[in-house]
Amino acid sequence: MVVTGIYYAMAFIAGGVIVGWLARPAWGAPMFLLAAFFLWFFRDPERTVPQGPHAVSPADGRVTAVKPESGLTRVSIFLNPFDVHVNRTPVGGRILEAVYKPGEFLVASREEASVRNEQNIVTVECDDGVRVVFKQIAGLVARRCVLNKTAGDIVQMGERIGLMQFSSRMDVLFGPEWRILVREGQRVVAGETIIAQRNPS
Numbered sequence: 001m002v003v004t005g006i007y008y009a010m011a012f013i014a015g016g017v018i019v020g021w022l023a024r025p026a027w028g029a030p031m032f033l034l035a036a037f038f039l040w041f042f043r044d045p046e047r048t049v050p051q052g053p054h055a056v057s058p059a060d061g062r063v064t065a066v067k068p069e070s071g072l073t074r075v076s077i078f079l080n081p082f083d084v085h086v087n088r089t090p091v092g093g094r095i096l097e098a099v100y101k102p103g104e105f106l107v108a109s110r111e112e113a114s115v116r117n118e119q120n121i122v123t124v125e126c127d128d129g130v131r132v133v134f135k136q137i138a139g140l141v142a143r144r145c146v147l148n149k150t151a152g153d154i155v156q157m158g159e160r161i162g163l164m165q166f167s168s169r170m171d172v173l174f175g176p177e178w179r180i181l182v183r184e185g186q187r188v189v190a191g192e193t194i195i196a197q198r199n200p201s
Contacts, residue, residue: 043084044084044086044160045084047088047158047189047190047191047192048191048192049156049157049158049191049192050192050194051157052194053197053198054181054194054195054196054197054198055090055091055132055157055172055174055178055194055195055196055197056088056090056091056157056158056190056191056192056193056194056195057077057088057090057182057188057189057190057191057192057193057194057195058077058087058088058089058090058134058161058170058172058190059077059079059083059085059087059088059164059170059188059190060079060083060084060085060188060189060190061077061078061079061080061083061169061170061187061188062077062078062080062185062186062187062188063075063076063077063182063183063184063185063186063187063188063195064076064077064078064109064169064184065111065184066180066182066183066184069114069173071175072133072173072174072175073173073174073175073178073180074114074171074172074173074174075171075172075174075180075182075195075196076114076169076170076171077169077170077171077172077188078108078109078168078169079108079164079168079169079170084190085163085164085165085168086160086162086163086190087136087160087161087162087163087164087170087190088158088159088160088161088190088191089122089124089134089149089155089156089157089158089159089161090124090132090134090157090172090195090196091124091126091132091157092124092126092127092155092156092157092159093124093125093126093127093132093154093155094124094125094152094153094154094155095122095123095124095125095149095150095151095152095153095154095155096123096124096125096131096151097121097122097123097151098120098121098122098123098147098149098150098151099120099121099122100119100120100121100147101118101119101120101121102118103116103117103118103119103138104116104117104118105117105118105138105139105140106139106140107139107140108137108138108139108140108168108169109139109169113137113139113169114135114137114169114171117137117138117139117169118137118138118145119135119136119137119138119145120135120136120145120147120162121133121134121135122134122135122136122147122149122161124155130175130177130198131175132172132173132174132175132178133172133173134170134171134172134173135170135171135172135173136162136164136168136170137168137169137170137171138164138168139168139169144164144165145162145164145168146162146163146164146165147161147162148160148161148162149161149162158190158191158192172195172196174196176199177198177199178196178197178198178199179196179197179198179199180195180196181194181195181196181197182195182196
């Protein structure tokens with residue numbers, strides 16, 4: 001369970017107790033229901049990460065785009081409010097950069113959100129020097145992207161790296177070393193769904 005969810009739940013439980021004490025116990029019920037919702041929303045299930053020369057999905061959600069971008073291939077994944085919002089790194093290696101970019105809060109599924117929205121941009125260098133860039137992108141509702149890693153950190157493929165609050169989006173940018181395996185409209189699971197395969201050397 002993500003600590004953020006516990007904080008939200010405790011706040012609503014306290015509010016429910018106070019409302020029930022000042023008014024009627026039944027009037028505090030909506031607060032308790034909201035507490036249960038936040039515990040569920042910030043759930044953090046364990047995942048079995050498949051090992052091999054590939055990249056896994058950094059987020060639960062639906063693939064909304066697989067398209068070229070500045071000589072790379074961008075895979076965009078949209079998270080709706082019912083998806084798990086814990087994010088994971090698609091590849092293992094060393095984080096070269098972790099850059100925060102301020103911006104707007106457009107609906108995350110819109111194409112221009114990839115450039116214009118507030119985001120964290122992370123570059124991971126694999127052991128063989130190949131680099132993969134991924135972005136946590138804020139949306140209309142999700143106005144906070146939490147990144148728990150910094151430049152210089154060593155990460156394993158599928159390792160937790162942060163979370164986004166409520167609906168949002170993640171982009172992964174792959175170079176020519178990769179063959180994309182997912183398609184638009186496909187549902188993916190963070191840390192488990194293989195989204196790209198390394199091409200033979």
